[in-house]
Amino acid sequence: IVLICQTRNNYVIGKTLFHKFYIYDSINYEVGDIVKIKGKISSFSFAEYESKFSFSSYLISLGARNEFKIDSSSYLFKNPIRFRLIEKAFLSSFSNEEKSLIELILFNKKDYQDELTKKMDSLSLLYLLSNSGLFYSLMLKLNKTIFSSFLSGKKEDVAEIILGSFLFLFSFKKIGVIRSFFSFLLRKIFKLKKKKVDDLTLICLPGLLLLAFDFNFAYQDGFFLSMGIALLYYFTNVKFSFYKKKKRLFLEFLLLNVFILPFKLSFSSGQFHLFSYFYSFLLTPIVAFSYFVCLFSFTFFRLGNFVSFLYEIILKLSNLFLKFDPTLSLFTPCKTSIIIFYIFFFIWLIFFNLNEIKIRRIASFSYIFSLLISFLPFWNYFSNEVCFINVGQGDSILLRNQNKTVLIDTGGNIKFDMAKEVLIPFFRKKRIYKIDYLILTHGDFDHDGAKESLCKNFNVKKVVDSKYEFPIEVGDLTLENLNRYNLEGNNENSLAIYTEFIDKKWLFMGDCPLEIEKLIIKDCPNLEADVLKVGHHGSITSTCYEFLKAIKPKEAIISVGKNNSYGHPDSKVISRLKSENIKVRRTDIEGSISYFSFAK
Template identity: 30%
Template sequence: MPVAYHLIYYAILVLLVVAVRLVHLVFLIPLVLYCIFLLKRKLIFVIAVVLCLTPLFIRPYQAYQFSSIIHGRVVDMNDASLILKTKQGKIKVLTKQKFHYQDELILKVTPVEINRKKDDGDFDEEMYLKSHHIITKMKMVKVIERRPHFSLANVFVQHFSSNKQIRSYQNMFLLGMKDEAIKSDYQVMTSLSIVHLFALSGMHITILYNILFKIFSLFLKKHHADYLSKGVMGFYVFSIPFNISLQRAYLMLIGKSLLHKRLNDLDLLSILIIAHVLYNPYVIYNISFVFSYFIYFMVILTKHIKGQSIIVYLSSLPIVLCMNASLNIFSFFLSSALEPFIIVFYTLFVFSLFLPLEYLLNLLIGLFVSMLDFTQALSSFIVLSKPTLFFIGLFYYCIFACIIQKERQRSIRKPVRFLVALMISFTIFSRYKIYTDVTMIDVGQGDCTLVRLPFDQGNYLIDTGGNVKYDLATNKIIPYLKSIGISRIDAVFISHYDYDHSGALDSLKSHFDVRKVIDKPFKKMQKGNVTIECLTTDHVFSDINDNSNIIYLTIDDVKYLFTGDLGVEGEEALMNKYGSLDVDILKVGHHGSKTSSSVEFITMLKPKVAMIGVGKKNRYGHPSQIVIKRMKNMGSTILRTDQDGSFTIRHMFKEYYILNEKS
């Protein structure tokens, strides 16, 4: 079988093999079906070749032992860290000290723990580092030696504007680097699903080629101008920090020039895919790799089809949902409208290296930021949830069915109807659950509990947690809520205003739809199968913890008690007023501190389940082993966010089930 025009079969098989190994065993199903398809087409050679290469694709990730002294070159950086390329591999080094690209450094470092993903909305740092071929994370103690080296990136930086905002956009457009000054704009671009227009990619390669070709054509013959343009672009592409989309676009451009008579576009793309996966199988977790390669694959497939732009846009939706769990209804029109603007924008940034264009660039950036603010202010986001693999499979079945039908010049009504039905079903499934969930969200050292009623009758938070080092609302709570399809919070109940219970409240109100905040005793509330009461002790204590609002929650016949940071004195006052309380599930007071959860209180409650919101290796030593022992003596099932991550107690058909990492 000739390799030319068949390389796509190899690439698809390689990706399926890697997906089985690194993503989920469910990919065995499409892998088996695809192998049957290849056998029917008598493409057994494809299976044989990939089978021989399989040990390379599924090789284990190699662990390294590092000393406290490391030596390497800076290959990427931002305001909080740099990437150092060493003999062992790339290392992420946390530092706020400023360096230059290609600086050779000898550093004294200490190891830093890599954050593992616990919940759906979490950023998976472990896979992110592996997908970028970064083998470990360190924190810089001091610089032992620093030697600068020439790089084109540094030449560019020297010619960048002194204006901070213009400089940030120059960094993003010309070097693919993002600093703190552009962070908020970049987050908005991501939420609007237009960030691909600003990340260095194939569009920018085309613009740059046209600029260089027109300039060189003034002095040289066209074929010489073509060679020189591509040579200069190659020097640029491989002289700036590694950018997977940019390199893909450039290598495709060169491949078309050199091999267009022997290989088609799909073959060239397949070679690049196989090369990337051979180098680093974890690249399938790199969102730039997935987005750039898959969207370009769809562009190639649909280049002769009417309505190509719509099909390509639809193809990106599951990827966008995996990133944001929401869609912007104007994103397609916004992308189309912005494309000519970006061409002008990028062209001006290229010329800004040689010409004084600050005034014009300032105007354009101001116009663009205003457009972002206006679009975001329209509240045009539809929160769905993160899609399941089953949904993604059905979605792309519809897309490819449309493409096949179009190629055969047949009606696409059936796959379009199925696609519409699928999206409607997914929307309903995301929002309207048939069960009630109580989820203690892992916010580290703090409390934050979500109560989600069935059929979108209501969503309530009891406390919000808080972290002085980073914005807990935008980094944890909101991504988690969106990942499970929640677009609003009907009420936030604040037990008391300690930072670890309420610190994220202001940011949550600013960045999410919060209808009401309740921080004082309130009247009994009932909604569907849920009743919420506030218990009071009729005392005012000197300790703010003992003044915590106490929430008594009933779901069907199951009783919850949320005591905030109530201490022993407050517990005693509660027992004196209410006597014996019927409690099935207890949110353990003060994160399991020994100053709460007295023997008398726990003996009176006898909870079947004890929930503890606590940070891993926290400096307070929470939860106390004395409290844990008391809970175990009562026969309570103990759930802890430091060990279980976010956990959920699901109520359905008058029963409840515990869902966590272990189960």
């Protein structure tokens, strides 16, 4: 028996007494439905890529750790208010452009084929078009202003609660809105009971109520941002109250954008748009007004032409902004970096409110210093690394000798740009700003498919795709190609790269087949490898017994896509590896696999 607690376009989150499940939805369940379902529980089967949005991680943050595949289902209780049907019926009367803006602002649905959505996403400003706690709070203030003009006392408070609850129905899926609604409701309840309560309690108590209801809220970005922004305004309210209104609003806006900077960098793959603060400052009042118009259209009567007009204004402004959109390639912050950033931020914020000037200066300096350190590739100068990057069904291996870098293959995917969406964000996360050598083992798309995009959008010093350019020396690395033969076939001419690095012997076999493996061990009888990158993603055409017995690897890495159509890795290859007591590691199971050492 499952309670439907969250709904999306084509799936729902169902909750039993102790667990939550991801459920593919072909029936259009609604929040509040209680359903009896029969089926099978399984782990998630979604393809994952390094630095790309992880749907599995997102579901885990919602508390769903498994998938429930339904065989049959029946309603025990059907929520009489079908929000999704009401929404669908309402949107059917609008044009595609009007529908796109309404879905973005009112219902938090993003169509990445829509022109406006793509433009705003390119500017890293798409978050402005999201129904958030900010918009909800603005509507509550507007309600207060309207009701106070003709109502007073309890009547005014009751009217605000009724309309505030009605507005909440449009946005109850957003954590920021839920927190704002709880805070608003508590404030009104305490006021009606004539009990005094301070602002900090009204900020913290809704957060505690949310966590008590579902502790998984603590793992969601929306919860952290909502609570953080509320605390930010609380701590700065007294200091900024001495400034004139325009200056106070500007300072609050500036501090807000500094606060959300790590998340902006995370969502934009480390690209910092220099004018983004200015552009968001210009767009915010237009978007807020658009929210009011969309809400009015839904509640009272259709303002389709007005919605189209606002769509065109925002689109034209986004086109104008894209013409003047200088960017800095910074870094994609990891969770640790984000935590450190906010620790220093709130330390600075606390001391900002103190009258101790020296302490405030020390806190400010520490905060700025932490920002600078996070941008610099400080760690790279003292470490070495080999990383088998999770590019799905393909190969891409990074070798970093302090600040010198070699990339073996790029992977490739016909559905998205592997360089822009996986490799470059990964490099920025690692504070890597150049590739000294890009080595392509052979011409298969799953090995060199992202080459053109990577060379165009990232600093690649030199590309090597010929066996005649070896050996290659870069830093302390010496790379040799062991496939010096000229057999027919693409895989038969794949490079087989050997190197000794971080106290290990490495052999990267590309897509070399059995014939090449046998020729290599015949011509290099003393060849050994501690770590073997298994040839051809674990296909039966590679990794023979003779080869494994000759090179004696301790670990074998298989770079492969989850649930791929080729059936890789082959079960016979896995059996061969295990029979030789070789530890098997796979990117489809572990994600990116890294080896570190301190530089000597």
